[in-house]
Amino acid sequence: MSTHLILGGARSGKSAYAERLASALELPVTYIATGQVYDDEFAKRVAHHKERRPPYWALVEAPFNLGQTLLDNDAPETCLIVDCLTLWLAQCICPDCDKPERLDWQAEKQALLAALPKLQAQVFLVSNEVGMGIVPLGEINRQFQDEQGRLNQDIAAIANQVSFVAAGLPLKLK
Numbered sequence: 001m002s003t004h005l006i007l008g009g010a011r012s013g014k015s016a017y018a019e020r021l022a023s024a025l026e027l028p029v030t031y032i033a034t035g036q037v038y039d040d041e042f043a044k045r046v047a048h049h050k051e052r053r054p055p056y057w058a059l060v061e062a063p064f065n066l067g068q069t070l071l072d073n074d075a076p077e078t079c080l081i082v083d084c085l086t087l088w089l090a091q092c093i094c095p096d097c098d099k100p101e102r103l104d105w106q107a108e109k110q111a112l113l114a115a116l117p118k119l120q121a122q123v124f125l126v127s128n129e130v131g132m133g134i135v136p137l138g139e140i141n142r143q144f145q146d147e148q149g150r151l152n153q154d155i156a157a158i159a160n161q162v163s164f165v166a167a168g169l170p171l172k173l174k
Contacts, residue, residue, distance in 0.1 A: 001119045004161040006170075007129045007152060013168035015049060015083050018124040022079045023054070025122055029079045030058040032069060034088035036098065049083070063091050064100060067111030076120040085127035085155070089148055095140070109151060116158050127152055129164065 004021065008014035022029050031053060037043045053059075062069040066088055073080060082088075091097045092105045116123070131149045136142055156162045162174035 001117070001121065001123070002161070003116055003119070003123045003125065003155075003159040004163065005125045005127060005152070005155050005159040006163050006165060007127055007173075008165035009129060009132070012165045014126050014128075014165040016052065016168070017163070017165050017170050018081050018083065018126050019053060022081055022122075022124055025079055027077055027079045027122065028058070029054075029081060030060055030073045032060045032062050032066070032073065032080060032082045034061075034063055034066065034082065034084060034091070036063045036087075036091060038097075063088065064103060064108065065111070066108065067113075067115035070112070070115050070119060070123070074119045074121050078121045079124070080119070080121045081124045081126070083126040085125055085151060086130070086148060089151060090144060093140070093143060093147060105147070109154070113154055113158065116155070125155060125159070127155070 006014045006018050033046070033049075035042070035046065037046055060069060060073055066082065070080060070082070089105075091099060092103060092108050128148065129152065130145050136145055156174065159174065161172070163170045164173055165171070
């Protein structure tokens with residue numbers, strides 16, 4: 001098992017980088033999409049990502065229960081791409097998002113962290129680095145930024161590799 005966390009800002013090229021790395025492995029790939037489409041603009045973003053991926057890659061849509069989804073799709077000599085942890089987190093803590101009734105963010109996070117060391121696949125986790133700007137206004141925005149930073153740190157501690165992507169260029173952090 002090998003886990004590679006790929007961090008970057010919005011439109012930094014982090015997803016494309018994860019896809020290039022997965023393609024280079026020449027293994028069967030399962031793309032785990034965490035985002036739910038709530039508007040036309042986001043639907044266009046999703047379509048752009050779909051067009052870029054090879055049609056033979058498997059697709060699993062998993063806005064919740066990410067840890068279990070990884071375990072369910074795990075196998076030796078395979079590759080899993082999670083795109084992205086940021087949308088997954090946002091949906092888990094968003095008070096207005098469509099989610100299971102008793103969803104507990106901390107339990108979701110712990111299930112993911114517990115699943116990662118058990119995986120046999122090569123795993124690429126895409127996540128936004130949101131802590132390089134100012135502290136945002138609004139309680140939910142600050143909660144999101146804090147939880148994203150904590151999640152990224154927890155996964156980076158587990159991951160075998162961590163990269164930061166800016167302007168399409170990867171920088172190896174770990």
